[in-house]
Amino acid sequence: MRSSVLSHVRELLRLAVPTVVTRSGALVMLMVDIAMLGHASSRELAFYSLAMGPVSTLLLTSLGLLMGTLVVTSQLHGAGRDARCGGVWRRSLPYAMAIGAVVVAVSAAGPGMYRLLGQEEALAQGAADVTFVLGVGIPGYLGYLASGYFLEGLKRPWPGTWIMLAGNLANAALNAAWIPEHGAVGAAWATGAARWLMCLAAAAWVWFLRDGDRFSVRRGPWRDTEAWRLQRRLGYAAGASIGVEAFAFSSLNVMSGWFGADSLAAYAIGINLLGMVFMLALGVGSAASVRVGHAVGRGDWRDAEVAGWTGLGVNTLLVLPLVAAFVLAPQAFAAVYTGDPAVLALAGLLVAWIAVILPFDGAQAVMANALRGRGETWAPMVLQGCAYLLVMMPCAWGFSARMGMGVGGLFAAVAVASVISATLLSARFRWLARRDYARTEGAGT
Numbered sequence: 291m292r293s294s295v296l297s298h299v300r301e302l303l304r305l306a307v308p309t310v311v312t313r314s315g316a317l318v319m320l321m322v323d324i325a326m327l328g329h330a331s332s333r334e335l336a337f338y339s340l341a342m343g344p345v346s347t348l349l350l351t352s353l354g355l356l357m358g359t360l361v362v363t364s365q366l367h368g369a370g371r372d373a374r375c376g377g378v379w380r381r382s383l384p385y386a387m388a389i390g391a392v393v394v395a396v397s398a399a400g401p402g403m404y405r406l407l408g409q410e411e412a413l414a415q416g417a418a419d420v421t422f423v424l425g426v427g428i429p430g431y432l433g434y435l436a437s438g439y440f441l442e443g444l445k446r447p448w449p450g451t452w453i454m455l456a457g458n459l460a461n462a463a464l465n466a467a468w469i470p471e472h473g474a475v476g477a478a479w480a481t482g483a484a485r486w487l488m489c490l491a492a493a494a495w496v497w498f499l500r501d502g503d504r505f506s507v508r509r510g511p512w513r514d515t516e517a518w519r520l521q522r523r524l525g526y527a528a529g530a531s532i533g534v535e536a537f538a539f540s541s542l543n544v545m546s547g548w549f550g551a552d553s554l555a556a557y558a559i560g561i562n563l564l565g566m567v568f569m570l571a572l573g574v575g576s577a578a579s580v581r582v583g584h585a586v587g588r589g590d591w592r593d594a595e596v597a598g599w600t601g602l603g604v605n606t607l608l609v610l611p612l613v614a615a616f617v618l619a620p621q622a623f624a625a626v627y628t629g630d631p632a633v634l635a636l637a638g639l640l641v642a643w644i645a646v647i648l649p650f651d652g653a654q655a656v657m658a659n660a661l662r663g664r665g666e667t668w669a670p671m672v673l674q675g676c677a678y679l680l681v682m683m684p685c686a687w688g689f690s691a692r693m694g695m696g697v698g699g700l701f702a703a704v705a706v707a708s709v710i711s712a713t714l715l716s717a718r719f720r721w722l723a724r725r726d727y728a729r730t731e732g733a734g735t
Contacts, residue, residue: 298600302577306604308447310573312438314566315454316431319461319484321562321627323477326465328555328628334473335628336551337416339558340409341474343543345424348393351533352428355389356382356435358524361662362517363443364580368587375444376506377514378521379496382436390429397425409547413554420474427482433489437496442580444505449495457488520665528662531671538678538707542686542700549690552632553697559627560640560701564647567612571652574605575659582663591726598660598719605656609648616645636697643701650708657715664722673714682707 320342327335359382366374399421404414434457438450461484468476499507539561546557578601585594616623624637654677658670682703689699 295596295600298581298597299604302574302581302597302600302604305442305445305447305577305580306574308451309442309576310570311451312447312454313569313573313576315451315458316569318566319458319481321566322458322462322465323481324558324562325627326469327474327477328559328630328633330469331473332551332555332628332630332633334416334469334477335555335558336413337420338474338477339554340404340413340417340543340547341420341424341478342558342561343540344403345397345421345428346543347533347536347540348396348425349428349431350536351529352386352389352393352432353435354529354532355525356386356432356439357528357662358521359436360439360443360576361524361579361583361665362521363440364583364663365587365665366517367444368584372504373506374514374517375440376502376508378443378517379437379440379507381514381518381521382440383433383493386432386436387429390432393428394425397422397428409544413547413551416474420478423475423478423482427478427485430482430486430489434485434492437489437492440496441492442576443583445580450492453488453491453495456491457484460484460487524662524665527666527668527671530668531658531674534671534675535678538682539704541683542703545686545690545700546697549696552630553636555628555630555633556624556636556640557697557700559624559633559637560644560697562627563623563641564644564651564704567609567644567648568651568655570608571605571655572659574601574608574652575656577601578656579659579663582660586664591723594664594726595719595723598657598663598723601656601660602653602716605652606649609652613645613648616641616648620645639698640701643698643705647701647705647708650705650712653712654708654715657712657719660719661715661722664719666718666722669718670715673718674711677707677711677714681710 323338324335327338359378363375363378366372366378399418401414401418404417405411409417434453441447441449461480464480464483465477468480472479496507499505502508543557543561547554578598581597581601582594585591585597620641621634621638623641624634627637628634654674658674661670685703685706686700689695689702690697693699695702
């Protein structure tokens with residue numbers, strides 16, 4: 291067992307390091323936007339922060355809809371059915387564009403949505419403009435993910451990493467050129483342009499794979515009823531699960547606006563920093579999903595469980611140094627984003643709360659991905675929905691508005707929900723492992 295765990299750790303880290311960089315890169319892009327806007331204008335940062343509420347919900351839900359690409363590719367590859375893998379990618383890319391088109395249409399709703407949510411007119415109009423521009427870039431990001439997930443399922447995560455790094459450089463350069471004149475809208479255009487460049491680069495990389503014929507990347511049957519059904523079903527469940535969580539966090543974003551522009555800007559800083567570290571868990575979780583999926587493809591249920599728990603342990607060890615850093619120097623991290631004293635004070639408080647949240651938020655992300663690697667569809671969504679809709683949202687309102695904790699109360703509610711979500715998902719993973727052991731032993735006898 292010891293050597294098995296060590297081999298899992300080595301393989302998990304080999305997959306997780308580039309995947310973490312890739313997932314973090316998406317948030318780094320937004321962090322650069324927020325930091326450059328925060329130092330340019332707190333008002334422009336407030337526009338961008340408010341827009342990120344609905345945009346994040348749309349983006350993360352869409353990201354989940356594509357999750358089946360990663361799981362199905364890894365299961366087919368683990369089972370030695372490489373010739374069927376290319377069809378997964380060729381179905382996923384147009385699917386990503388179709389989802390993106392819907393997102394663009396929703397993003398064009400205008401300022402009325404923000405007015406209904408109780409935002410003042412200037413904030414509503416500014417956020418609506420940014421929302422539409424960010425929406426235009428989402429199909430490009432989804433196209434990039436379709437190719438990136440496919441490569442990760444084949445245990446080839448580094449191409450997506452290099453493309454993400456190049457996209458971040460392009461975004462920073464465009465921000466420097468466009469933010470001074472166009473503010474938050476300029477930052478949104480920069481992000482969108484970088485995402486479309488990443489989409490084209492990732493698709494070209496897959497198309498010209500040196501061993502593409504092995505995976506039927508450029509030819510072979512497009513239709514694969516069994517794989518396509520599983521691919522969509524996993525995506526629907528993951529999209530609903532992530533979408534529910536993103537909707538809940540977007541609601542907190544709206545609540546932060548009730549306490550003024552400074553609180554809204556501080557919330558943008560806090561949630562971006564939390565999201566940055568969450569990408570570490572998402573990267574480890576994606577690697578764990580691939581490891582679990584490969585074990586499932588081989589029919590090795592014990593190895594699948596070891597892969598899941600290894601992911602949880604590795605992620606916990608990785609976040610502990612960050613927890614210590616956030617406790618010791620919360621103001622230093624907040625100062626990366628803003629020099630405004632009022633915003634800085636509020637953001638420093640949120641950084642301290644992030645230290646409490648990190649281990650549990652990471653744990654629930656890893657275990658949700660481990661469950662999806664097993665082929666679980668709706669259970670993660672139901673369990674996360676209970677934690678973030680039924681617990682976090684009422685607690686957020688109670689802590690922030692009723693108990694007078696303000697924007698800090700929103701992050702206190704996140705901590706409570708994360709503990710509950712991590713506990714429920716871990717219990718589900720363990721229960722499934724015991725069930726599969728019993729079935730395997732019964733079949734053996």
